[in-house]
Amino acid sequence: MVLKGEELSFRYQSGGRQILNHVSLSIESGEIVGLCAPSGFGKTTLCKILGGYAEPDSGTASLEGKSIRSYRGYCPVQMIWQHPELVINPRLKMSQVLAEAGDIDEHVITNLGIETEWMSRYPIELSGGELQRFCIARALGEGTRFILADEITTMLDLITQAQIWNFLKTESMERNIGMLVVSHSGELLDKLCSRRIDMQAFS
Numbered sequence: 001m002v003l004k005g006e007e008l009s010f011r012y013q014s015g016g017r018q019i020l021n022h023v024s025l026s027i028e029s030g031e032i033v034g035l036c037a038p039s040g041f042g043k044t045t046l047c048k049i050l051g052g053y054a055e056p057d058s059g060t061a062s063l064e065g066k067s068i069r070s071y072r073g074y075c076p077v078q079m080i081w082q083h084p085e086l087v088i089n090p091r092l093k094m095s096q097v098l099a100e101a102g103d104i105d106e107h108v109i110t111n112l113g114i115e116t117e118w119m120s121r122y123p124i125e126l127s128g129g130e131l132q133r134f135c136i137a138r139a140l141g142e143g144t145r146f147i148l149a150d151e152i153t154t155m156l157d158l159i160t161q162a163q164i165w166n167f168l169k170t171e172s173m174e175r176n177i178g179m180l181v182v183s184h185s186g187e188l189l190d191k192l193c194s195r196r197i198d199m200q201a202f203s
């Protein structure tokens, strides 16, 4: 499978500058690709378009030729956001947050270090790092084919970061999941990715 952005252009409606200008990229199944650029360059914006959360002004984001925004139900392209507290319903207990994503395999929960006791808590009763593990878990439903990981481990200590990336790398290999990894850490991208896209090359 190929996740493709073709000739993507985008400017936020509130005005300001052109964020993306005829940007094209593609990621194959099983590939782990780094995405880097200075702050404010449009990395999150590009992920939002590839994940179907935002519509480009022109150009297309597609999976195997099918527009990402035309998917209904579980989307095979899952985004994991930088700030987990902003994307989890505060009124749901963590067990319900996970249930929303359908069946999540038990090994995913175990390998992410999610403790059984956390399941009965509300999001406000967990740390940012603990919440992020749930966000990663719920992005790994059975139907996931691509992951867009937008600076997902910045709130975690180095040992936990290493555990999570080792797990995601193994999961990507075993399930042939393609990943776009956004990070300011060149070291992390070097370790994890087979290639890197620098958005500065698009400008």
Ligand SMILES: Nc1ncnc2c1ncn2[C@@H]1O[C@H](COP(=O)(O)OP(=O)(O)OP(=O)(O)O)[C@@H](O)[C@H]1O
Pocket (backbone or CB within 6 Å): 012, 013, 014, 015, 016, 019, 037, 038, 039, 040, 041, 042, 043, 044, 045, 046
């Ligand atoms: N909803 C919005 N409305 C208007 N402008 C926005 C909106 N979201 C982001 N921007 C602007 O778009 C630009 C690109 O933002 P984006 O979050 O994509 O950058 P980024 O490369 O991911 O940055 P960072 O590395 O700091 O996370 C920034 O200048 C930002 O201020």
